[in-house]
Amino acid sequence: MTGALALEATLALPLGTAALLALMPGYRVGAWINVFASLVTFLAATSLFVLERPAPGNFLLVDDLNIVFIVLNTFVGLSAAFFSASYIGHELEVGRVTPSNLRFYHAMYQMMMFGMNLALASNNIGLMWVAVELATLSTVLMVGLYRTHEALEAAWKYFILGSVGIALALFGTILVYLAAQPVLGEGTPAMVWTNLLVAAPRFDPAMLNVAFVFLLVGYGTKVGLAPFHAWLPDAHAEGPTPISAVLSGLLLNVALYAVLRFKLLMTANAEAVAPGPLMIGLGLLSLVFAAFMLYRRRDIKRLFAYSSIEHMGIIVFAFGIGGPLANFAGLLHMVMHSLTKSAIFFAVGNVAQIKGTQKLDQIRGLTQSHPALGWGLVLAVLSIAGMPPSGVFMSEFLVVTTSFARMPVLAVILVFGLLVAFGALLLRLTDVAFGTPTGEDHPMTGSLLPLWLHLALIYWIGLHMPQPMVDWFQTVAAILG
């Protein structure tokens, strides 16, 4: 098998499976086809590590940077599909969805995976934009799956804000093309990443500056950065839980990846304004804002949605600081956040099934009533709060130390935000996990396997990060400049 074939498989498989699932009656078969297709896609993506890479074309590209994103994307896609297969039947029983809804849901799941993989693998800024839009649209449809008042409202809000974000990103993309066109000539070559990066030093810096502002606000809306985050908590809280896991763990990363690519263009041009300060500002604002918002949450999924805003803030801050060490920390934090946050949502899905509610004050004493689930949630929340020895601790530690060395004042704000968020999460965790169990007690159907698998990875990386991963991240961090 060649690398080109593996790359095509990571794209064609989800697309073909989406078509198949749309025609497939019977949600059970559909759910397992979904898992199987995700597994094969993951294997194809992983094989890109060892196979010879295809030469970058006008549309597709595999390099050291995006391979990390693609493999992470397909991995969490796989575990979320597995979780969803064990979970979604319950939603049918309680009457929240109909069988035809589920058929649609599974088809859209693969469509979303296709959109995200395409966005990550695209070597063309126009194609990337179309792919991000596709991924957004399919998640909008899934957020509104339950057809309740709240779900439709959340989907609508996500739709409108996401569309405005994506429209601004398109304007930024057009401006990048206009900056590239005098240097690279008209037509497709002037939209290809690999060409853009080589020619970026000769672009008009003023045009690039304005383009980057539009791109940062546009794709930043999709990353969930404050103050453009308004869609995010609703979309996470009202959709099916496997989708919350994928939204937090993956879709935010895809938008972040787009921002990083454009940041590379900016840094390649010596006269353009440095993109760092803008990203640092937005990152810190998101972190501090979300940290305070955590205290007021009464809904468990919204709580962790705000925590995603906080962590995206940390990641964008780290990449904004730049340099090998901060980039390394940013990458690590992104991977750790994806794994941990999706694990949390797997646990939360089960919790919501058991208690029949997402309200925090009706969930008590999980470690007593359901030890495997309760302790899994405790470990995952401790990890996301940044307690050692999880991988999140390691990456946050790296971010804090680098920023203390480079920008002490900002580091103080960063640490303040981290501590505020830490307090809020621990406060909620003690309520939910300990004490006397109260509330309803329905049977749990969702599998705990994905949760514990993710936890094992998070703590394994935290205790002993494998050397190949360190080397790989160091290479990527160097590319990111």
Added chain:
Amino acid sequence: MSSYAFDISHLLAGGLVLVSFMMIYQDRMYALLNTFALQAVLLGLAVAWQAFTQEAPHLYATAAIALVFKALIVPWALHRVVARMGIQRTVETVTGVMPTMLAGMGLVALSILLMLQLTEAAENALAREDLAFALSVILLGMLMMVTRRNAVTQVVGFMSLENGLILAAAGAQGMPLVVEISVAFSVLIAMIVIGVFLFRIRERFDSVDTEALDAFRGERQ
């Protein structure tokens, strides 16, 4: 380029901005939809003119999409939506017309100042002016989305914003994927319109205002 070709595209792009202003002061739903259809016709003509002057035949497809889909089908579908769902025929605004018009003028001034300065080096005067007008249309569309309370008017604001984007993309000499992007946007818009109708969004809630939404969620006691 002959000054004649330049004048025509200038006229059409300027017309789009003017129609954006007309949309801001419409206070009747049907009138707003008709004004939007007018803007879509102007966009179709502007893109077709670009296709002609740039000798880029693929842009005719984008022009056709604007003329058929956005100027005819979408306004017609929204007319039906308004009639069938019994939506209020007047447009509910957050602020008065005057402040919105003033804000709109400020935004147009801003975008012209920004874009003309930015593209000073560009040899193609057409791209310069088109970009300034396109950004104005985009910003005015956003202004409309912010100042309207009703789902249908927000959709119209978004579509007007998108008209600005297509104008910018068509004005960028030789930009690839313009047709694909306009198709992608058409799918998006079709989905929005279907969504409004299927889920009767006007009846369920009428704003995307965060404050109003939080109240439903038990986030507030």
